[in-house]
Amino acid sequence: MAPPGDDDGNRPERGVDRRRVLQLLMGGSTAVLAGMAAAPVASYLRPLALPEAEAVAAIDDSLGLWEARQVVVAGRPVLVVRTNEGVRAFSAICTHLGCVVKWRKGRREFFCPCHGARFDAEGRVRGGPAPRSLARLEVSEEPGAIVVRKT
Amino acid sequence: MSRSRRLWQSLDRRTGLGTSIRRFAAYRVPADTGKPVSLGAVLVFALLLQLATGMLLLFHFVPDPSGAFESVRALMRDVPYGWLIRLAHAHGASFLVAIAFVHLFHAAFRGSYKDPREAVWWSGCVLFLAILASALTGYILPWSQTSFWATTVVTASLSYLPFVGQSATEWVRGGEWVGDATYRRAFAAHVALLPLALVAGVAVHLAWVRRVGLAGRPGRRADAEGPAPIPVWPRVALRAALACGVFAMALVASVVFAPNLFFPVEHALPADPFDTPLNVKPEWYFLWAYALPRFMPERLALIVQAGLLLALFALPLVDRSPRRHPRDRPYLTTVLIGVVLAFVALTIAGARA
Amino acid sequence: MKGWLLGGVLLVILSSAISAIGRADDDTCVACHEVDIDAVLALPVPEWRESVHAASGVSCDACHGGDPRVEDADASMSPEAGFMDLPSWTEMTEHCGACHEGIAESYRQGRFGAALADGIRVATCASCHMQEGHRVQEAQPGQIVTSDSCPGCPALADPQAAVALLGSAREARGRVLERLAAVEDRGIELSDYRARLQVERARLARAVHGFDDGEIARAHAASQAKVDEIAQQVSAYEGQVDRRVRFGAALLAALAAVCVCLWLMLRSLS
Numbered sequence: 001m002a003p004p005g006d007d008d009g010n011r012p013e014r015g016v017d018r019r020r021v022l023q024l025l026m027g028g029s030t031a032v033l034a035g036m037a038a039a040p041v042a043s044y045l046r047p048l049a050l051p052e053a054e055a056v057a058a059i060d061d062s063l064g065l066w067e068a069r070q071v072v073v074a075g076r077p078v079l080v081v082r083t084n085e086g087v088r089a090f091s092a093i094c095t096h097l098g099c100v101v102k103w104r105k106g107r108r109e110f111f112c113p114c115h116g117a118r119f120d121a122e123g124r125v126r127g128g129p130a131p132r133s134l135a136r137l138e139v140s141e142e143p144g145a146i147v148v149r150k151t
Numbered sequence: 152m153s154r155s156r157r158l159w160q161s162l163d164r165r166t167g168l169g170t171s172i173r174r175f176a177a178y179r180v181p182a183d184t185g186k187p188v189s190l191g192a193v194l195v196f197a198l199l200l201q202l203a204t205g206m207l208l209l210f211h212f213v214p215d216p217s218g219a220f221e222s223v224r225a226l227m228r229d230v231p232y233g234w235l236i237r238l239a240h241a242h243g244a245s246f247l248v249a250i251a252f253v254h255l256f257h258a259a260f261r262g263s264y265k266d267p268r269e270a271v272w273w274s275g276c277v278l279f280l281a282i283l284a285s286a287l288t289g290y291i292l293p294w295s296q297t298s299f300w301a302t303t304v305v306t307a308s309l310s311y312l313p314f315v316g317q318s319a320t321e322w323v324r325g326g327e328w329v330g331d332a333t334y335r336r337a338f339a340a341h342v343a344l345l346p347l348a349l350v351a352g353v354a355v356h357l358a359w360v361r362r363v364g365l366a367g368r369p370g371r372r373a374d375a376e377g378p379a380p381i382p383v384w385p386r387v388a389l390r391a392a393l394a395c396g397v398f399a400m401a402l403v404a405s406v407v408f409a410p411n412l413f414f415p416v417e418h419a420l421p422a423d424p425f426d427t428p429l430n431v432k433p434e435w436y437f438l439w440a441y442a443l444p445r446f447m448p449e450r451l452a453l454i455v456q457a458g459l460l461l462a463l464f465a466l467p468l469v470d471r472s473p474r475r476h477p478r479d480r481p482y483l484t485t486v487l488i489g490v491v492l493a494f495v496a497l498t499i500a501g502a503r504a
Numbered sequence: 505m506k507g508w509l510l511g512g513v514l515l516v517i518l519s520s521a522i523s524a525i526g527r528a529d530d531d532t533c534v535a536c537h538e539v540d541i542d543a544v545l546a547l548p549v550p551e552w553r554e555s556v557h558a559a560s561g562v563s564c565d566a567c568h569g570g571d572p573r574v575e576d577a578d579a580s581m582s583p584e585a586g587f588m589d590l591p592s593w594t595e596m597t598e599h600c601g602a603c604h605e606g607i608a609e610s611y612r613q614g615r616f617g618a619a620l621a622d623g624i625r626v627a628t629c630a631s632c633h634m635q636e637g638h639r640v641q642e643a644q645p646g647q648i649v650t651s652d653s654c655p656g657c658p659a660l661a662d663p664q665a666a667v668a669l670l671g672s673a674r675e676a677r678g679r680v681l682e683r684l685a686a687v688e689d690r691g692i693e694l695s696d697y698r699a700r701l702q703v704e705r706a707r708l709a710r711a712v713h714g715f716d717d718g719e720i721a722r723a724h725a726a727s728q729a730k731v732d733e734i735a736q737q738v739s740a741y742e743g744q745v746d747r748r749v750r751f752g753a754a755l756l757a758a759l760a761a762v763c764v765c766l767w768l769m770l771r772s773l774s
Contacts, residue, residue, distance in 0.1 A: 022768055029761035036755050040232035045210060048230065228692055228741070234748065238691065389770045396763040400756060407752025410691025419693040 050075075055150040063087070063146060066121075068103035074150045078137055079103055079110065083121045089139035089148045090123045095132040110134065176384035181367025185390030190254040191360075192391035193398045195353060197247045200402075201285075202346060204240040212292075214338045216331055219294040220421040238406040244286050245413050246402055248436045251282050259466065259487055262475030263366040269467040271363065274356040276463050281348050283436070288341035290434060291334065297415055299422035300431040302337070303329045311449045329424070369475035438501030439494050445504060459490075531572040532580060533564040551638035567591060567599055594620065596628045606710040614714035627654060661717050669724045673708055676728065677701050680735045687738060690745040697734055704730050 053075035063069055068081040070092060077092040077100050090110070092100045099114035109126055110119040117128035124133045138149045163169035185192070211230050213222035226233035255275065258264060264272035287305065291298045306323050310316040325332030381387065405412050413435070417428040433441050443452035462469075470483050477484040538549045552558050557566070565572045570587035574580035581587040591599040597617070601608025611617050611628075619626045632643040650663045680701060684694050704727045711723030 019772065022765060022772065026762070026765040026769065029758060029765055033755075033758040033762055036758050040235055040751075041207065043231040044207060044233060044236060046231065224693060228744075234691065235751075386770070386773055389766055389773075393763060393766040393770065396759055396766060400759045400763065403752060403755050403759065407749060407756075411689065419688075419695060 056147065058145045058147045061141065061144055061146055066105055066108055068105070071148060073137065073148050078148055080139065080146060080148060081121060083108075087139050087141055087146055088121065088123070089137040090119075091135040091137065093135070094130060095125075095134065096128070096130045101134070176388070177382045178361070179380035179382055180365045180387055182379055182381045183368050184365055184387050185394065189387075189391040189394040190250060190257060193394050194247070194250055194254055196395040196398065197243060197250060198349060198353065200399075201240060201243050201247060202350075204236050204243065205342065205346070207236045208240055209342065214292065214334075214342075216294050216334050216422070219292060219334075223293045234410075235406065238410055239402060240289075242405050242413060243402060244289060245434065245436070246398070246405075248282060248286055250398075251279055252436070255279055256487070256491060258366075260477055260484070261366060261369055262470070262477075262480070264467040265366075265470070265473060265475060266467075267363045268359075268366060271356065271359045272467050273464060274352060274359060278349065278352045278356060279463075280460075281345055281352060285341060285345045285349065286434065286436065288337040288345065291337040292341060293418070294334065294422045296417040296420040296422055296426075296428045297431070298418075299329060299424065300417075300427055301433050302333060304431060305433070305437075306333070308444075308449065308453065311453050313450075366475070369477075369479075371476050371479070432501070432504075435498065435502070439497035442497040442501035442504060445500070531563050531565075532575050533568075533570065533572045536577060537564075548638040551636070552640075555638060555640040556642070557640055562603070566603070593625065593628065594623075596630060600629045606706060607713045610710045610714045614716065616715055666712065666717065666720050669720065670708065670712065673724055673727060673731070674705075676731050676735075677705060680731060680738060683735070683738050683742065687741045687745055690748070692741050692745065694738070694741065697738065700734055701731065704734075 055074045057071040057073045057078065059069055059071055059080060063080065063082045065082050065084065068079050071078050071080060073089075078089055079092045079101070080087060080089045081103060082088075092110075094101050094112040094114065094117050096112065096115055096117050099112050101110040101112045101117070101119065103109075104111050108121050110123070112118070112128065112130070115129050117130035118126040119130065119134050120126045122133075123136055125131075138151055140147050140149075159169065208226070211222060211226050211233060213219055223237065226237045228234075258272065258275065291302050306320050306329060309323060310320040312319050321327060323333075323336070324330075325336050415430060415432065417430065420428070432438065440452075440456060443455060446452075447455070470480065472480065474480055534549055534552075537546050539546070548564075552564070557563070563572060564570070565586075568588060568590075569585070570581045571585040572580065574585065579585065597608045597611055597620070601611075612621075616626050616628070620628065627649040631649050632647050633640050635643075635647045644667075648663050648667065681698070684697055684701075688694055708723055708727045711719055714720075
């Protein structure tokens with residue numbers, strides 16, 4: 001909006017001022033626009049909440065001593081094992097890098113096929129790169145069934 | 152010399168980035184370029200928007216007949232801003248096709264296809280067809296009733312081609328009937344083949360434009376000098392940016408305030424191969440082709456379409472005089488106006504049918 | 505969750521079955537009875553046109569049998585073509601129940617069904633729904649058989665209350681449907697919620713035809729709770745629509761600001 005009679009030659013600082021204001025306005029509105037375009041993309045790419053999976057699983061009580069069976073609790077694999085001190089349930093996710101451990105009956109230990117981490121029947125690290133014990137789940141023996149719960 | 156300036160110069164020395172920008176800014180084009188609207192710039196912008204929204208859609212879209220419809224519904228309802236990205240892509244396609252139509256006819260009226268710009272014209276025609284193919288294949292992907300039946304009808308119309316009809320239909324469908332195989336073909340074409348072709352095609356189109364220069368507004372006589380050329384920066388670039396901004400405003404307005412503008416009711420129903428809905432119609436830009444067989448036998452309609460395609464490519468070969476002004480070539484201008492009017496009339500007829 | 509999914513699927517199958525039974529377009533029954541026959545035999549046609557059956561494409565042959573595609577009158581109404589004239593009183597529930605499965609079942613399980621099975625001539629489908637001839641509709645208060653119109657009738661203790669309950673349920677569903685349509689206009693497609701409302705309607709209709717006041721009140725309460733739940737989800741989408749419009753307006757404003765700046769810069773060049 002150039003007012004009539006405005007002459008850049010005579011009053012250079014006014015033209016410079018106006019240009020400066022325009023540049024600031026342009027920069028500001030472009031930044032706002034960029035933000036308004038980026039924010040939706042950021043929330044669009046945020047992981048969605050999954051529907052809750054069943055947090056309880058049951059198996060029949062035919063599980064023999066030093067035998068293990070895999071069940072699914074809350075959508076993740078869990079190993080139920082009968083030791084001489086009773087039934088235990090552990091998350092089968094290796095604490096090293098998340099592979100699923102296997103039960104080795106002969107050695108009475110959990111073994112991770114990825115990097116060879118080993119855990120004893122109480123879930124404690126016996127060897128290999130695992131930093132922590134296997135996560136333990138609540139397990140109860142009921143008449144005819146073994147019930148595993150994630151709390 | 153400031154630190155950031157030194158960094159920039161060292162980057163420029165290795166990549167030539169600054170030099171290319173400066174060279175582009177100083178590139179001289181006819182003074183009226185981008186007046187009143189920079190159609191080419193808006194097309195590039197719209198295409199980039201389609202690429203960006205299309206890639207984003209792939210993060211949530213399930214490309215399979217068994218899950219596509221549900222995943223689009225989830226995008227529209229549950230994914231944060233999924234509606235914005237999906238509608239911008241779907242509405243953007245219609246805008247892109249519309250502007251491509253205008254760009255094409257603008258070039259035809261101005262005689263921009265004449266020596267030495269024939270290759271620019273041909274690359275533009277290929278791009279135009281690729282845009283239409285993208286729109287068609289994209290329409291299939293939500294696997295709604297309209298997706299399914301539009302695909303059925305379009306592929307079946309190919310069977311009227313002489314000699315190769317039946318096998319052409321089967322080849323396009325990937326089988327005897329429209330089904331999973333058809334869907335996979337459409338998906339592969341829509342997200343890999345066609346985007347690649349479009350990006351490469353635009354690069355070639357622009358490289359050739361740069362090589363031969365923009366045609367500019369035609370003078371009344373062949374030897375008339377156009378307005379003196381000006382550099383791209385600032386005037387032409389600002390015009391292009393303004394046109395893109397207005398385009399974005401129109402797109403946002405339609406997405407937010409008229410979300411169902413381009414969707415018939417049947418687009419909200421999942422595909423059912425055993426039930427054809429009452430109104431099977433293509434999108435507005437194919438209505439003219441949909442209306443053609445109502446006035447002539449199917450085979451003749453197919454010949455007319457093939458003829459139009461041929462004429463599109465043959466235009467620079469048919470009209471070889473150096474005169475570009477529409478009034479200097481009244482015969483062709485009349486034909487062009489006739490084609491535009493016929494397109495509008497057929498579109499209206501198709502919409503009413 | 506599973507219940508309404510199943511209900512929805514049944515509804516879809518049912519409605520497609522209904523639409524397959526016979527479209528009025530290619531129907532010789534209607535064509536002949538409307539013009540070529542004496543007044544009495546032509547009477548049902550205009551009545552039928554105002555029925556729910558005509559509205560959903562169910563034609564004469566659905567109840568009377570015969571072949572509506574055959575033009576010859578004798579052939580189309582021969583026993584070979586499955587013609588059966590009037591359905592008998594005792595077979596009425598099976599006739600209507602061919603489509604209205606759930607309702608027929610709850611009728612049969614109710615006290616009327618038991619009496620009918622014992623050979624007592626009690627009220628059945630037509631008693632309420634065909635009081636206006638072939639203008640078959642949802643029964644209105646005055647049309648429902650009560651102990652006034654049928655002495656010794658063991659029907660509902662308070663038919664007016666039941667009718668009022670049904671009316672309020674219909675209105676509640678109607679209100680939700682209206683809001684649902686408004687949301688769909690704004691681009692959020694909700695056909696699955698529409699189907700869930702239909703399931704609630706069918707559930708209530710089914711309960712009514714057991715003719716037990718307590719059962720009707722219970723079903724009404726249950727269906728009302730479901731409809732309220734759906735209404736709540738619809739209002740969540742209404743909120744989403746509002747947020748979309750607000751975001752769109754803000755985005756447009758930012759774009760307009762950029763455009764104005766560009767325009768001013770272009771102007772300042774000349």
